[in-house]
Amino acid sequence: MNTNLPPVSHEILLEKLTYGGEAMGRLPDGRAVFVPFGLPDEHVRVRLVQDKQSFARGELLEVLSASSERIDPKCKHFGKCGGCHYQNLSYEKQLQAKTEILHDQLQRIGKIENPPVKPMIASPLQWNYRNQVQFHLTAEGKIGFINSKGNSALPIEECHLPETSIDSFWHELQFESNKDVQRVSVRAGQDEEIMLVLESENPETPELEIEADVSVVHLFDENPVVLAGQDHLTTKVMEKIFHISAASFFQVNTKMAEKLVEHLLAKLSVTSSSTLLDVYCGVGLFSRFFASKCRQIIGIELSESACEDFAFNLDEFDNVELYEGPAEEILPALTGRLDSSTFMIVDPPRAGIEKHALDAIISIKPQIIAYVSCDPSTLARDAARLIYGGYRLVEVTPFDLFPQTYHIESISIFEAI
Numbered sequence: 001m002n003t004n005l006p007p008v009s010h011e012i013l014l015e016k017l018t019y020g021g022e023a024m025g026r027l028p029d030g031r032a033v034f035v036p037f038g039l040p041d042e043h044v045r046v047r048l049v050q051d052k053q054s055f056a057r058g059e060l061l062e063v064l065s066a067s068s069e070r071i072d073p074k075c076k077h078f079g080k081c082g083g084c085h086y087q088n089l090s091y092e093k094q095l096q097a098k099t100e101i102l103h104d105q106l107q108r109i110g111k112i113e114n115p116p117v118k119p120m121i122a123s124p125l126q127w128n129y130r131n132q133v134q135f136h137l138t139a140e141g142k143i144g145f146i147n148s149k150g151n152s153a154l155p156i157e158e159c160h161l162p163e164t165s166i167d168s169f170w171h172e173l174q175f176e177s178n179k180d181v182q183r184v185s186v187r188a189g190q191d192e193e194i195m196l197v198l199e200s201e202n203p204e205t206p207e208l209e210i211e212a213d214v215s216v217v218h219l220f221d222e223n224p225v226v227l228a229g230q231d232h233l234t235t236k237v238m239e240k241i242f243h244i245s246a247a248s249f250f251q252v253n254t255k256m257a258e259k260l261v262e263h264l265l266a267k268l269s270v271t272s273s274s275t276l277l278d279v280y281c282g283v284g285l286f287s288r289f290f291a292s293k294c295r296q297i298i299g300i301e302l303s304e305s306a307c308e309d310f311a312f313n314l315d316e317f318d319n320v321e322l323y324e325g326p327a328e329e330i331l332p333a334l335t336g337r338l339d340s341s342t343f344m345i346v347d348p349p350r351a352g353i354e355k356h357a358l359d360a361i362i363s364i365k366p367q368i369i370a371y372v373s374c375d376p377s378t379l380a381r382d383a384a385r386l387i388y389g390g391y392r393l394v395e396v397t398p399f400d401l402f403p404q405t406y407h408i409e410s411i412s413i414f415e416a417i
Contacts, residue, residue: 008047010046014038018034021036031056032054032056033057034058035060037079039089046059069090077158082149095119105380109380110384112383112393117396120397127160128167130162131188133170136183137153137178165192181200189233193215195214195216196214196217197216202220203220215231216228222305231246232245232309235250242313244283247305251401261289264286265290275341277334277345281300282306299321326357344368346372352379353378365390368413368415369414371386372409391414397410
């Protein structure tokens with residue numbers, strides 16, 4: 001008996017792009033099948049890699065009939081590397097597809113009829129826009145990214161997403177193995193300042209030789225040890241300088257971070273009597289631009305590193321309070337302290353707003369909530385809760401912070417009814 005028969009393949013028609021970088025089609029039994037690197041209206045041959053009762057996932061084996069929208073990818077690793085998803089689609093079509101996906105998520109998950117989604121704000125740079133890149137190492141210590149199957153590191157020779165200062169540096173990195181270092185991040189600040197961050201699950205500092213004039217920080221459990229240079233970078237957003245430590249998050253597309261700030265300044269009509277609650281405030285990117293316009297800024301942030309940066313970046317202001325800890329613990333304690341003139345910016349991680357935090361937000365009842373989202377599915381879930389809790393969704397504006405990928409940033413404006 002031959003046990004090495006090739007797996008069964010299926011020929012299907014792909015119908016639409018879905019959140020996560022896949023195209024959806026239908027198997028002969030009617031189940032949805034999701035296929036990476038395919039495009040709508042393509043006839044393809046796929047092999048199932050995940051076969052569930054209600055859906056399946058497939059690996060693209062062959063494009064039998066290509067879409068007229070398909071273009072040649074710029075990177076030789078596209079299709080094998082898991083970092084990019086849409087290099088086979090023109091940038092204009094990428095923007096259109098992501099806008100439609102956001103609309104679909106709000107309608108399907110949030111049950112919002114005719115969600116008020118605006119056209120996506122394009123990135124000024126379609127390539128070389130990232131001020132930070134996180135690499136994984138192969139067992140042999142080669143620099144790479146997690147592959148498209150998500151099961152190992154793929155060594156790479158090129159990547160067209162990092163800023164040019166990072167791109168000219170990362171090729172020089174060499175490691176003997178991945179034994180002492182699990183992840184390697186390269187971050188760029190202003191004036192082509194470079195920081196190398198080595199992340200490991202071992203508190204012992206890795207040995208290394210550094211010839212380049214860069215800062216090097218070892219991170220274990222978010223505890224930084226400076227091996228060379230400084231423990232932070234500085235970056236400029238709309239003429240303001242920000243201090244960003246190795247363990248702190250910052251938007252990876254600096255030019256689009258400016259677009260986010262400009263949008264919030266236009267949409268939040270705060271006055272000298274207003275209080276602004278900045279939840280998941282990070283290093284203070286948004287608070288910094290509103291502090292001179294409000295009576296009071298209240299920041300909430302879990303990360304110790306980001307809190308230290310926030311305090312540094314807003315040190316010139318006397319009207320700023322900062323609470324370090326989980327939003328779901330701090331927000332309930334603020335209930336009753338704030339009046340109806342309160343505005344709120346909430347910028348949660350991909351998981352969205354924790355349920356108890358969201359309940360507290362509805363209890364506080366800020367007049368306007370600006371929800372900065374990096375995941376349309378959790379945005380849709382939270383939007384439904386806010387609408388049920390007494391808010392009207394005024395508009396949703398998507399921003400393309402991550403060209404060539406499926407990721408979608410957006411700002412939604414909610415108004416208390």
